[in-house]
Amino acid sequence: MADRQRTGGWSGAIAKLPRWLWSCLAGGSWKLALGRLLLAAAVFGLGALLFVSAGLVPVAASQGHWPITRVLLHFAMRRSVRTHALAVKPPPAEDQLLDTEAMVLKGAGHYAGGCLACHGAPGHPRAEVMLHSVPQPPYLPPKIAEWNDRELFWIVRHGIKYTAMPAWPTQQRDDEVRAMVAFLRRLPGMTPARFRQLAYGGATPGVDGSRVAGAIPSTRATPAPSTLADCARCHGVDGEGRGGAVPRLAGQREAYLLESLRAYARGDRHSGIMQPVAAALDDAAMAALARHYAGLDIRPAAPVDAHPDAAAIERGARLATRGDAAGRVPACVACHDTGTGPGTADRNPHYPLLAGQHPDYLRLQLTLFNSGTRGGSAYAPIMHTVAGSLEPGDIRDLSAFFASRPTAPKTPER
Ligand code: HEC
Ligand code: HEC
Ligand code: HEC
Known part of the structure; x- marks a missing residue:
């Protein structure tokens, strides 16, 4: 009997709870209302803390997300990427490498090593283990059209928190991230054969001996x-x-x-x-x-006169051998061979050969030295001093010159 009374009393109190709460929160002066609001927030916070501390938050990937959580997280991710990507700067005007075949190939090479296991590629399914993660990394080709170049750039550079999507391994190389974006743009509609050609040079992974x-x-x-x-x-x-x-x-x-x-x-x-x-x-x-x-043999570079920009090579040659008249740029030949002639074997073995190197690569490295982002061995600071005062025109001409040089006969390393 007493029990029944108690239960009836409880249910009555519970029924009155919303009205009581409302009068507590809304009654009285605004100061009182504010105080109560803060108290309510503190009680809610404490409750949430208890919920988390008691280990009741579901984190099992095997259970997936509730549909509402999935929709909310995706919405938040998309909104965040779109807003943050507004601040992505367009590539520098002198960067004509964008979207060339070389950029695409470079992006594809890294994709095969750094992205394929999670996202798959034409002819390559995603790794089985990744299909059991939450969120699942999507197969990318059909997703690319949903993003513009800036957004793709932002995603690849920064990664996405609370998912397995990693940031680019260094935050210093926007040019590499742009190469990846150039590749991603070509991904929709790419055939497996084309992907294999780009990422593996036509070889089949695992069959060429790699596994x-x-x-x-x-x-x-x-x-x-x-x-x-x-x-x-x-x-x-x-x-x-x-x-x-x-x-x-x-x-x-x-x-x-x-x-x-x-x-x-x-x-x-x-x-x-x-x-x-x-x-x-x-x-x-x-x-x-x-x-x-x-120890590999070098293929001879194209002869100088076959090069389309003979004037650039001429200017580069002057700068490389004599430096500039104002003493702003030192002569490169003090440390780098021009590919032929005496003294070839006398250089410090830590100073790289530049003769016959690809011009776009030389240009990129000089630009990186110039902006202070190209590290290297303990000798690298030498090049920061050398390249610090180079103008874009100097960089173009010097690269054209060294690339056009015939490569030196091999000399034994000391
Ligand atoms: C996914 C493509 C990729 C793979 C795989 C790769 N490289 Fe590279 N490698 C590059 C790129 C791109 C650069 C230029 C990086 C830069 O800008 O510093 C480079 C630069 C280098 C350099 C510096 C060259 C110079 O003139 O300064 C060396 C040495 C090198 N790689 C050796 C290797 C070796 C050895 C392997 C195999 C274990 C390898 N790479 C695998 C893409 C690759
Ligand atoms: C360890 C797994 C993993 C690796 C490695 C990885 N990603 Fe992701 N990536 C993810 C996951 C998971 C998502 C989904 C995030 C989401 O749904 O919010 C994602 C999302 C993306 C998206 C957005 C796709 C969309 O529309 O939802 C792009 C683009 C992307 N990754 C590109 C790359 C590139 C390029 C690389 C290699 C440099 C890479 N990812 C490496 C796991 C990975
Ligand atoms: C005092 C010696 C010295 C002088 C002068 C010098 N360099 Fe260098 N250079 C170096 C050293 C040392 C490195 C290697 C740095 C490292 O990666 O550790 C280097 C690296 C380079 C590289 C990168 C090559 C590669 O494979 O990544 C380029 C390009 C280059 N120098 C161009 C030039 C040009 C152009 C000039 C003239 C304007 C010049 N250097 C003058 C010492 C010098």
Whole structure:
């Protein structure tokens, strides 16, 4: 009997609760109302804290999101990307590399190593494990049209919090992010064969020895076939840089190649593309790779007079051999060979050969040195001083000149 009375009393009180709450909150002066509002917020906050501390927030990926959570999170993500992307600056006017085949190829190379497992690609399904994550990384080709270039740039550069979508490995290389955007733009409608050609140079991953030979480790003398196959995706089997998308390594100085790989691995030389590659190598593998590429024969560069911009080459030659009259730019030949002539073997082995290197790559590196974003070995600060006062025109002409130089006969490393 007493029990029933108590329950009746409870249900009566509960029924009156909303009216009581309302009168508590809204009655009295505005100061009292504000105080009560703050109290209510504090009680709510405490409740939420208790809910979280008690471990009641559902985080199981196996359960997925409630539909309402999924819609809200997606809406928030899209709105955030669209708003933040408004601040993305267009590429500098002198950057004519945008959307060229070389940019697309460079983006594709990184996509195969850094994005494919999560997002898949034409002819390549997403990795099975990623299909069980929440949110699931989408298969990208049909998604690209939903974003403009700035938005894609923002997503690739910054990544998306609370999802597995990572930021670009370095925040210093907008040019690399633009290469990825150029590739993503071409992704819708791309055939599997075209993707394979771009990302793997036509080889089939796993069939070219990359998986099968994975068990054979590098020694200081020989790189592991699987590692070499991965480098070849971007630098070409011959180390010539696949037509200029990435630097030519063939015939480069061994000490310079080794120090460059170490600099990428340490994060001293910034590249979202090369840093993850180098960080996965141990010192023996780096040494073997440096030796391998230094020992490859170099293909002769195109003869000077066949080059379309002879005037630029002429100006570049003057600047490289004599520096400029005002003493603003030192003569490059004090440290870099022009490809022929005496003194070729006497340079510091840490100073790279530039003769026959791809002009767009030289231009990019000089631009990066000029803005202070190109790190490197302990010798790199020399180049910051050298390049600090170069004008865009100087950079173009110097790059054209060194690229046009015939490559020197190989000399033994000391
Ligand atoms: C570890 C997995 C993972 C990797 C690696 C990854 N992503 Fe993502 N990415 C995601 C997830 C998860 C989302 C979905 C985010 C969402 O739904 O809010 C996403 C979203 C995106 C989107 C937006 C797609 C859309 O319309 O929702 C783009 C574009 C994208 N990623 C590009 C890339 C590129 C380019 C790379 C390589 C540089 C990359 N991602 C690497 C997991 C990954
Ligand atoms: C996904 C494409 C890609 C792969 C794979 C790749 N590279 Fe690179 N590599 C690049 C790009 C792009 C650059 C230029 C980066 C920069 O701007 O600093 C580069 C630069 C380099 C440099 C510096 C060259 C110079 O003249 O300063 C070395 C050395 C190098 N790579 C070695 C390797 C080796 C060894 C491998 C294999 C273990 C490899 N790369 C795999 C794309 C790649
Ligand atoms: C005092 C010596 C010195 C002088 C003078 C010099 N350089 Fe360099 N340069 C270096 C060194 C050292 C490096 C390697 C930095 C590193 O990555 O560790 C380098 C690297 C470079 C690279 C990058 C090559 C690559 O494969 O990534 C370019 C391009 C270059 N120099 C161009 C020039 C030009 C053009 C001039 C003349 C205007 C010049 N350098 C003058 C010492 C010099």
